[in-house]
Amino acid sequence: MANTFLYFAYGSNLCAKRIHLCNPTAIMKDIGYIKNFRLDFYRYSKRWHGASATIVETEHSVVWGIVWELDKCNLATLDCQEGVQDNIYHAMSVNVETPGGRTLNCRVYQQCNNPKEYIKPEDFPMDKRPSPLYLNTILKGAKENKLPTDYIKFLKTIPDNGYEGDYDISFSLL
Template sequence: MSKSADDGTFMYFAFGSNLLKERLQAANPSAAFFTTARLKDYQLEFGVCEAIVGNIWHGGVATIRHSPGSEVWGVVWSISNRNKDTLDEQEGVSKGVYSPLDVWVESGDGGTPPTTTRCRTYQLNNFQPCPPSPPYKHVVCCGARQQGLPVEYCERLQALETNNYTGPTFLDHMRHTLTALEHSSFIG
């Protein structure tokens, strides 16, 4: 069974900082959780766009790379078409940082045939490997746990090496929200 949005919304597959609801909805308030899903034959990587010297996270950001046999877990969000431009802006499409990519993701609990959903996602351009900063890793891990991604996958994210950056980042203005998330019952 497959699904695709055609009701004034589009489906977006998030696998990085936009796993965290508060991060995504800050610029895209229409975003609504649809399901968790996996993208087959892709691998999660962290890096920077060669053309951009710095970024708000002070380290590598999430991207995907085609890799047969691998999988990336994430969240499918239903977003109003009126927020497509704001999502593109958040992802730096006009600056050449990321490019939109259409993918099919699978969701399901294992007891039923998987449902496939066509989604918009983003892939980093001119990829140069770079570990994430601790704040970026923190946002990704909080979002993965918040959205109920598989425990093993969350553990793999938690085990990621960082670049040990300790200065200020975009996360500073989100700190209050993340502190509240850490103390809630879904983050253990």
């Protein structure tokens, strides 16, 4: 039995500083993408003061992210961070394709309630927009892990909600 598992991060856990808060065993293994999913923002996050990221099944779309290897002792902390116990996200298994041609089976989290209709990110209504800090954390992680330039450009098209208050984050991510 392996003592580790692979996790595909596409949101704030793209950022190494963020994932290591609750999951100190995380080691970056590779970048990759999942096919037939799109990145979307839906459920309001009290922590982030805006809509949080999810993946939604969508043909001919891809979501890029990071493959982290974690010790199984962090499985419960990762589930807790993602709100599995509160039915915010549920864990599922996906095949992640890497630029080097490998296919890795990874744990990923998807919101329990996802948007039914597709809205282009630039047309997101205010309630579907992430906060500036959350979006910047995702962008920081995408850049630090050298996700494809076109995907980073796509992330930059996502409007934020303009929130300027305090966050429930106990450290500086940026």
